[in-house]
Amino acid sequence: xxxxxLGTTPGGTTPVGTTPGVNTPDSEKNDEFQEHEKILSPDFxxxxxxxxxxxxxxxxxxxxxxxxxxxxxxxxxxxxxxxxDYYVSGFMWAKGMDFSVTQYSKFMTxxxxxxxxxxxxxxxxxxxxxWFGEVMAEIGPRHSQKKKxxxxxxxxxxxxIIDYLKISLFQHYKLYEFMFYSTREEIVIGTEQVIEVVKPxxxxxxxxxxxxxxxxxxxxxxxPPPMSDTDLNGLxxxxxxxETQLDTDTSDKDPLAGFTIEDVKxxxxxxxxxxxxxxxxxxxEAFSHHTSAQVN
Numbered sequence: 001x002x003x004x005x006l007g008t009t010p011g012g013t014t015p016v017g018t019t020p021g022v023n024t025p026d027s028e029k030n031d032e033f034q035e036h037e038k039i040l041s042p043d044f045x046x047x048x049x050x051x052x053x054x055x056x057x058x059x060x061x062x063x064x065x066x067x068x069x070x071x072x073x074x075x076x077x078x079x080x081x082x083x084x085d086y087y088v089s090g091f092m093w094a095k096g097m098d099f100s101v102t103q104y105s106k107f108m109t110x111x112x113x114x115x116x117x118x119x120x121x122x123x124x125x126x127x128x129x130x131w132f133g134e135v136m137a138e139i140g141p142r143h144s145q146k147k148k149x150x151x152x153x154x155x156x157x158x159x160x161i162i163d164y165l166k167i168s169l170f171q172h173y174k175l176y177e178f179m180f181y182s183t184r185e186e187i188v189i190g191t192e193q194v195i196e197v198v199k200p201x202x203x204x205x206x207x208x209x210x211x212x213x214x215x216x217x218x219x220x221x222x223x224p225p226p227m228s229d230t231d232l233n234g235l236x237x238x239x240x241x242x243e244t245q246l247d248t249d250t251s252d253k254d255p256l257a258g259f260t261i262e263d264v265k266x267x268x269x270x271x272x273x274x275x276x277x278x279x280x281x282x283x284x285e286a287f288s289h290h291t292s293a294q295v296n
C-alpha cells in the first residue's frame with residue numbers, strides 16, 4: 001500500500017503539495033516566452049500610431065513623425081532633419097514590404113534601437129552588427145519547429161531587412177558617427193557692425209583716423225571749441241552790412257561803362273583783321289602744298 005506524506009497545518013493535516021520555486025516544464029516555457037517578448041521592447045511606435053501612419057502619404061508620415069519626435073526647426077537643425085529622414089525612409093520601405101502591424105512595430109523599434117546604440121552607447125560598427133545579428137536570431141525564422149509560432153519575420157523578410165540596413169545605416173555608419181560625435185563650427189548667418197556717421201557741419205575738421213592721434217588728444221588740443229548761438233549771431237551782424245554793400249556795388253556796376261561806341265568798333269575791327277590774316281595764311285600754305293604735289 002502506498003504511503004502518502006502529510007504536511008502539518010494549523011487546521012489539521014494536508015497532503016504535501018508542490019514545493020515553491022521548483023520549475024515545471026510549463027513554467028519554463030512561460031519564462032522563456034516572457035524573455036522572448038522582451039526583445040525590442042518597449043515599442044517605438046504604438047499600434048494606434050502605426051495604423052494612423054499607414055493611412056498617410058509620405059508627406060503626412062513625415063509631418064506626423066516630426067511631431068512625434070518633437071522636431072521643430074528642420075530647415076536650420078540639420079541633425080534633426082537627418083534623423084527624421086532615417087525614420088521616414090525606414091517606414092516607407094516597410095510599407096513597400098507589406099508588413100503586418102506587429103512587423104511594423106518590431107522593425108521600427110529595431111531602427112530606433114540601432115540608432116540609440118550608435119548615438120547614446122557609442123557602439124562601434126562591429127558591435128552594432130553583432131547586436132543586430134543576435135536580435136535577428138531571436139525575431140527571425142527558426143529551424144526549431146516548437147518555437148515556430150514566435151517567428152515575427154520569415155526568411156525572405158529577414159534577408160530583406162538585412163539588405164536594407166546594410167545600405168541605409170551600416171554603409172554610412174561613419175557619417176552617422178561624425179554627425180553625433182564631431183563638433184562643428186557654428187555658421188554665422190548674421191552680424192552687427194558699428195558705423196561712424198559724419199558729424200554735423202559745426203565741426204570744421206574731420207574726426208581723426210584710427211591710425212592717427214587719439215581722440216582725447218585731438219579734442220583737447222586741435223578741435224576748436226564749438227561756437228555758441230550768441231557768437232554766431234554777432235558774427236552774422238558784423239559781416240552782414242559789408243557783404244550786402246559789396247553785393248550791391250557788384251550788381252549795380254556796368255562792365256562797359258568806361259568804353260565808347262568807337263572804342264568797341266576799334267577792338268572788334270582789330271580782332272577781325274587778326275582772324276582774317278590767320279585764315280589767309282592757312283589758305284596760301286594749303287594752296288602751295290597742293291600745287292607742288294601736282295608738279296611732282
